[in-house]
Amino acid sequence: MSMRRYLLHIGYCGSMLRGVQKQREEHEALFVSVGGLVEKGLKRLRPESIEQLYFSSRTDTGKYLLVLLLPPFDAERLESVCRLLEGVHDFASFANVQSKGSIPRETLREIKSITVTPGQPLLDPTLDPLYSQLQFWDVTVHGKSFLYRQVRRTVGVLVGVAQGRLNLEDVQHLLDHPSQRNWNSKATVAPPDGLFLLDVEYPPHVFAEEGDDSGQSPQE
Structure with a gap:
């Protein structure tokens, strides 16, 4: 019998939770993550063990929307820095900036738009x-994955250029000399209040039933 797959769109207030992924120390009496609470709810519906849960959160694949309230700015300069990034x-x-002693992560990313x-x-x-x-x-950033605070810092750079506090050469310097300690102090980090995950995109074959070729990607 083929395994069924379900897609859940979940919105939540995370002020009392510790992220999306289930924590190791969690147990049924005290769930502190979105994943833990979802798993608990699914087990109430069907007590059998859950095969696998996958989550896409704000730092995963998708489109991220940040709602901003801005003073007047130069739209032409804003367009130029968007294309540059x-x-x-x-x-x-x-x-x-990573904590002392932490292992450096891969920082190569693609912003699609x-x-x-x-x-x-x-x-x-x-x-x-x-x-x-x-x-x-509305500032929408579309990419496969993002670094921690990358979207908020990106928006901060956009605003800095649009308002004349930064120029395109400053932004190019950030890209040409990548370092977590190379942040330009003239650029502010956009606040988290208006940031949310707008959409998550999956290839069609992800939802195909076993033995069903209709959702398979074409062979190269």
Whole structure:
């Protein structure tokens, strides 16, 4: 009998949780992760053991959206820096500084696209009359995977260039001299408040039933 696969879209408030992945010290009496709570819920529906759970969180594959409230900026400069950051680069300068003694990680990443479009506040505009006097922008970063804080630092660089605190040469220097200690102090790290996972993309064959060739990728 073939194994069935299910895709769950889960939204949650993580203030009382310790990340997405199940922690080693967790047990049924005290679950502190999203994975642990999901596993507990699935076992209530069907007591048999769960074969495997896979999670995509904010630092995994997908599109990430950051809602920003910005003062006036140069749209042409913003477009230029978006194109500069797209593609495959060593983003070590955009990663969070590792703790002393930690093992360096691979910092080569690909940003497929960065788009900045007029947006809307996350809350109902009728809740605050000031919303009608403000302009919101959505920054969408699309990539296969990201380093810790890479998206927030990327947006900080975009804003810095658009507002004239940084120039394209400064950004090119970050890419040409990748180092976790090479961050430009003129660039601020975007706040986490408006950051969320917008979408996760999977190849069609991931959801194909065993023996079903309809979802298989074409042979090279």
